[in-house]
Amino acid sequence: MITPRICQVAVLGGGVAGLATALNILDQTGKSGGNLRVTVFEADATPGGNLRTLHQDGWQLEWGANGFLDSEPATLRLVRRLGLAERLLPSSDATRHRFLLVNGRLEEIPTSPKAFLKSGMLPPGAKLRMAGELFLPARRNLGRAAEEPATDETIYEFGRRRLGREFAEVMLDPMVKGIFGGDARQLSLAAAFPRMVELEKNHGGLFRAMIALARRRKKGHKTDAGPSGTLTSFQGGMADLVAALERTIGQSGRAEIRCDSPVETLTREQDTWHVSGPGFSVGPFDAVVDATPAHTAARHLTDVAPGTAAELARIPFAPIAVVALGFDREAVGHNLNSFGLLVPSREKRDILGCLLTSSIFPGRAPDGKVLLRAMVGGATNPTVMDLDDEHLANLTLSELRPMLHLKGAPIMVRIIRHPRGIAQYLPGHLALLRQVGQDLERLPGLFLTGSSYRGIAVNACVKEAEALGRNVTRYIEGLEGCP
Template sequence: MTNKNTTVGILGGGISGLSLAYKLSSKNISVTVYEREKQVGGAIKTFRENGWMVEEGPNTLMVKSQKVWDLLEDLDLKGKSIEAGKTAKKRFIIKNGLPTPLPISLSSFLKTELLSIKGKLRLLKEPFAQASHKEDESIAQFITRRLGHEPLDYAINPFVSGIYAGDPKNLSIKHTFEPLWTMEQQHGSLLKGLLKKDRNGQKPKRALISFEQGLQQLPLAMADRLGTAIKTGIEIQSVQKSDYRWTVTAQNEKKSVTAQHNIIVSTLPAHSLGRIFKDLQLDSLSDLPYAPLSVVALGFSVDQIDHPLDGFGMLIPEVEQYKTLGTLFSSSLFAGRAPEGHALLTSFIGGARNPELASKNPTELESIVLKELQELLGISGKPVFSHHHFWPATIPQYTVGYDKYLSAIDKIEKQHPGLFLNGNFRGGVSVPDCITSGFSMAQSITKQIEQS
């Protein structure tokens, strides 16, 4: 095979598929991206109405990799990016029903009410805690063993809900917070690992950003560059292998579409693979867990809100027994998210903590969130704007023993040359993770093509 006669079919036009396609295309490899929706972006969706701008999926892009900076430069998006305001560094955790700032300095740590004196003193024992020799353990087990119960309840638990919509009792420390797990493995202590961490060398700038037209501006810019390689409104029915080629059968507005490719990459959710690749028996991935989540965005006049909203947002620990997982102060983060004199709050409900709540109707969810926001932020009256989006299976849960899924994926790829599996279930769930994972897979595929 050569670059000129090798075609790569990519299932899914989310950020994973687009990043892969973008990098392959830059190597003059022919790609076709099949996306079910009318627009690309996958979970990255931006809704706009009458001066309100709501992110239905990820709300921010934390850029700390030169590869991502280079991508934004190449897409002419650096000048259209918006860096989060200085208040974004301030984050609140709910403690006893009150938004309490998360300490960001030694002096604020010593004064914080998030941990008791006993809890703070317990942290001093961390270097002497015995290292685990298990192959894997839960985040809750790891943090409790090394730091105690209070940091788990009032830091890690809400943080895990905010990133993964997950439960630290079930999620794997090895696969979610790999740097912490590695520190213990290599140094026997988190403190020792931090002290020995290599601080030499110039690191890329770190910035929390979005874009003038919202986060979906990123996948739309990538799709614009890829041009006719993007096929939207295509529902994949099946993918079958015959000899050295893969046949894609799809539906496009009631019309049947077929195409053949030398290489197929699926970036679709793991639970959909068995239905599409019927002949390959991919049942080992069918039970890979995902968390359901509802996003409830509410807009208010600023004079309805007592809290100054001077931060990134607030996370709500499970022990506080609220139903909302957390709320972003969206209009404090970035300009243009709410009309003049108004504020936008984006709340999350469901997840692994309360999966049954995620699918409730928008009116009921708005009522639940509003009642809790009224109590926590001193809001009076009803919202002047509301928007809801339900994700039935949004974030894969990297549970303890997740290696079995990664091993199954490796096995599938070895058994079926020319088939690759990628997405947020492999390599990390964040937008930057998906971008770098897509780039890495593009490099592997390019190498395979060049050696064929």
């Protein structure tokens, strides 16, 4: 008879991906009565990764993500599991107005086909070209990017092919910058927006897909052509999510979060894993979940799996600076019932876009004040990150003043730098992940997760944490002595 033992799992990285995965493992093994302990290793002094909320003289600033879309069931399940439902804070309905900078002027993004036809967003010829999408045949070899990397087209190539050059440059380009801080001409459609590939493959085109989905909705089916839902945060900011995860994991009695513990190397001895860093070497662990960014995971694996490490090191990251600016209400001439603005690359500006944060979420600025959140840098303009804070703030102000009709100097300035901010899914990304997956089959007990791989948003990380929690649990339950 095999004597049951305490099985050990290490989670590297205490961001939302690592914490959510740790909690899912605890919950799954708790259901099955598993005798298991989880140790989370976090390099910083506090967990959370880029999900941090800063408080400065009445201003509430997000270090990373501003929120999440409330359409992902996995995230809503996590919110309920953590007892955070009453702290949810949907974005204001008054801020549904969004703008693009077109030929030096802000144009409101139309929300209906009729409004789009009347708008000055695109010239008549470009609108006619878009209408022609209905008659274009679907591309061959759709959905084969992982197996056949040569079929992996960029987002720009897709947009131009289906809807025309003007649409790709004026509307698609800034959307990609706003989400990924990236270049639509360099990012893989299949990796970044797999739903678009699915729609063309299943329906023959985007307009055909929209018509088919509209019919399904009339029949009561829930379906969307792309990301949907309301941008949502918490009353105390995104840090509420991190704090609740930390608290719930700690209360389990079967887990520990070790902060100030940057992992440097992973080693495999017999059938177990050991985790080492400055001043510590811990193990054995039956399984390891590496939830750190790909470039960090690559360093962890240099000795034990150099080929996998080299693949992970190939995933680039775009640098991003968040420039938070505070103004008196009277100093902002633009309509405050606005979500924000994005800037297409063809406008030759340094900023990627700007959110009117205090309009989107109440309580983010003192009474009578306005909080702006501008994004600068990205994959198309990395050298702007070389500017010091003063010059970066002045550059941002010089571009925002005419757009938002700003008067005078800001009363608050805070700059947050992310030298390796957002993973960039280049063409070949899915093939790379396929190769890494094959590599991991030869490294039993090692799992990878996080925004470097299958989605950069909070929702993507939380959704993957659910599935990975089940996979790790199944692996642990199959080990000798693990009940």
